[in-house]
Amino acid sequence: MTRLTPLRGLIAALTVALLPLSAAAVQPDFDLSPEQPGRIRGEKVQAAIDLLPKDYHWVTPGKLTVASVPNRLPFAVYATDTRTPVGGEPDLAQIIADSLGLELELVPLAWADWPLALQSGKVDAVIHNVTVTEERKEKFDFSTYRNDLLGFYVATGSPIGEITKRQDIAGLKGAVSSGTNQELILLRWIEENKADGLAATEVSYFDDESVLDLALESGRIDFYLGPNATSAFKARQDGKIRLVGTLSGGFPLTAEIAVATRKGSGLAEPVTAALNGQIANGTYAEVLEKWGLSAEAIEISQTNPPGLPKN
Structure with a gap:
């Protein structure tokens, strides 16, 4: 598992500071x-x-x-x-x-x-x-x-067609927010895949949303799992990411x-x-x-x- 370095966070913060505030x-x-x-x-x-x-x-x-x-x-x-x-x-x-x-x-x-x-x-x-x-x-x-809903999002040009079950994340690099329900779901899937002898999934954590976006769009990570609503809005706005699967926010229960x-x-x-x-x-x-x-x-x-x- 990897975490954003302070230097990258500083660069991201400076980048965001240059954007329009309105x-x-x-x-x-x-x-x-x-x-x-x-x-x-x-x-x-x-x-x-x-x-x-x-x-x-x-x-x-x-x-x-x-x-x-x-x-x-x-x-x-x-x-x-x-x-x-x-x-x-x-x-x-x-x-x-x-x-x-x-x-x-x-x-x-x-x-x-x-x-x-x-x-x-x-x-x-x-x-x-x-x-x-x-x-x-x-x-x-x-x-x-x-x-x-939670949503799995990938870069628009990604070859990934869907992520709807735990086997689909085997061998991929993903990102999730620490201390969230979606992190628990993702880590549980990774352990279950490991028990089945499937390829490992690398997990990254980003403290800055703009750096997360860049990592996803550049292919440094393959997918992001997070609240569907905010990512769906972002996908609708800039077209740089797309939805490939959803889970209930209370998975395996319905929320x-x-x-x-x-x-x-x-x-x-x-x-x-x-x-x-x-x-x-x-x-x-x-x-x-x-x-x-x-x-x-x-x-x-x-x-x-x-x-x-x-x-």
Whole structure:
């Protein structure tokens, strides 16, 4: 196993420092204005509206107030006004609000703050890459909208056609982030391959994303295993990498991303119905396609499905 040297990290940091600092400059194909005039909109879903609890106390009547965590695309970043969240998750929030006949109010939060914000009534819902777990289900209700996937990515010109099982990584050089679930999966596969007498897999760890990208694109490593969403967005933007296989984020168990609402508030079922309405009419697929997330699409939204087990 290899790790990035300090010198290479310094070179990468200097390179990044020379790049444009504006989000709009590095994402020219996306409108990052706070007004979002071109945002995909959804139609009202009457079946979802009919399920709304009559006694629910909205944060602001007539609005769906949603917590968002502006930190990275395709999920969310701050718009050019530096205070409005924009991105794939705000777009999903918009079509859910449209389904329910409500205006959308986005509240930017730090990731660690979303549980308290939801429990305290500061927001009606949280829409930001939240995985369903059994522990979280004790305090929150969930309406699923995306599969939680890990993706194997290779350089666009790589001869590798697919990586879908452990035997496919034998003899290759790969990269993964340290201390992650995907690292555990990869190391387990390597040990199982070793037990079967298959060729070894060399694993590298990179502390700098730009150096990782260069290593993959130059052929120094053969593949990268990480969260599919961010790599899919990158692949959509520059075309230098491509997807060759996915795993559930909870492998070997299935993990799903969902809208979180307060436990017993009565919002989960109408939100689920809203999502299913937008899945049926194709608007949901448009949003995922826009942000390079089509590989994570689901066929039907579910309320409180089995979550990842407690540790």
